[in-house]
Amino acid sequence: MKPTDYNTPTWVQWCPGCGNFGILMALKNAMARHDLKPHETVIVSGIGCHGKIPHYLNAYGFETLHGRPLPVATGVKLANRDMKVLAFSGDGDGYGIGTCHFIHTMRRNIDLTYIVHNNEIYGLTTGQTSPTSEHGFISGSTPHGAIEYPINPIALALSDHATFVARGFAGEVKHLEELIYKGIAHRGIALIDILQPCVSFNKINTYEWFQERVYKLEDDGHDPSDLNAARTKAFEWGKRIPIGLFYQIKRPTYGDELPQLKDEELCKQDIRNIDAKKAMEEYF
Ligand code: SF4
Numbered sequence: 001m002k003p004t005d006y007n008t009p010t011w012v013q014w015c016p017g018c019g020n021f022g023i024l025m026a027l028k029n030a031m032a033r034h035d036l037k038p039h040e041t042v043i044v045s046g047i048g049c050h051g052k053i054p055h056y057l058n059a060y061g062f063e064t065l066h067g068r069p070l071p072v073a074t075g076v077k078l079a080n081r082d083m084k085v086l087a088f089s090g091d092g093d094g095y096g097i098g099t100c101h102f103i104h105t106m107r108r109n110i111d112l113t114y115i116v117h118n119n120e121i122y123g124l125t126t127g128q129t130s131p132t133s134e135h136g137f138i139s140g141s142t143p144h145g146a147i148e149y150p151i152n153p154i155a156l157a158l159s160d161h162a163t164f165v166a167r168g169f170a171g172e173v174k175h176l177e178e179l180i181y182k183g184i185a186h187r188g189i190a191l192i193d194i195l196q197p198c199v200s201f202n203k204i205n206t207y208e209w210f211q212e213r214v215y216k217l218e219d220d221g222h223d224p225s226d227l228n229a230a231r232t233k234a235f236e237w238g239k240r241i242p243i244g245l246f247y248q249i250k251r252p253t254y255g256d257e258l259p260q261l262k263d264e265e266l267c268k269q270d271i272r273n274i275d276a277k278k279a280m281e282e283y284f
Pocket residue numbers: 013014015017018019020049119123124197198199200201
């Protein structure tokens with residue numbers, strides 16, 4: 001597969017200069033390197049600017065309800081483990097409306113790649129304060145500055161037993177491609193939180209703002225097998241912001257350990273001769 005094989009005829013509607021373009025490019029490159037076939041790949045999104053991504057990729061696609069890509073992606077993967085499933089959210093979708101799904105999917109170690117377009121604002125609805133907006137962030141929804149402190153998705157995922165935790169930057173496409181490539185190769189839940197400038201509504205966290213601050217964990221000698229070091233790095237935010245792979249560990253996935261799915265995945269099980277009478281009598 002070539003990156004252009006994933007193109008679709010749909011006109012990409014994101015604002016010119018949006019960080020989503022860098023994510024889409026890195027994603028297509030990483031998918032091509034894995035030679036992911038469109039009929040073996042499922043793209044699941046939530047609601048928000050990121051939510052259009054199934055329309056822009058030549059693969060199976062499911063644009064779900066707000067905050068719900070993870071439960072839908074979980075269902076797809078458990079039903080058919082031969083499919084490569086990539087789930088997408090924005091910061092509002094994944095770390096606000098869908099926070100409970102985020103927590104439980106991390107600790108279950110579902111075999112998914114979860115990519116979050118984190119622009120620290122609600123972009124689609126024209127710029128309200130989101131769960132990752134900085135404390136004091138001024139917007140139409142917090143004209144006196146955000147009172148709450150932001151969610152820290154990296155720290156949250158680490159404390160929740162996630163087996164692959166990374167952060168990329170949409171302005172560093174090659175580096176991001178490598179993270180997505182590794183995330184797709186990982187067996188288990190792979191979180192890739194992406195710093196994604198929203199050029200139309202977030203005038204604070206711009207490309208320039210990030211470029212002055214981001215540095216690569218691998219250049220700093222970080223060891224991704226060291227959980228304590230990953231935890232320390234997770235709380236680094238301000239003058240220096242780390243990007244790269246924070247943590248990776250091998251662990252059986254939820255699908256590996258679920259007795260009903262151990263031998264045969266759901267979509268291949270022959271259910272024609274199952275006698276449901278006993279269960280029906282018990283419940284009705
Ligand atoms: Fe991108 Fe922001 Fe435009 Fe949405 S509103 S497409 S996040 S620049």
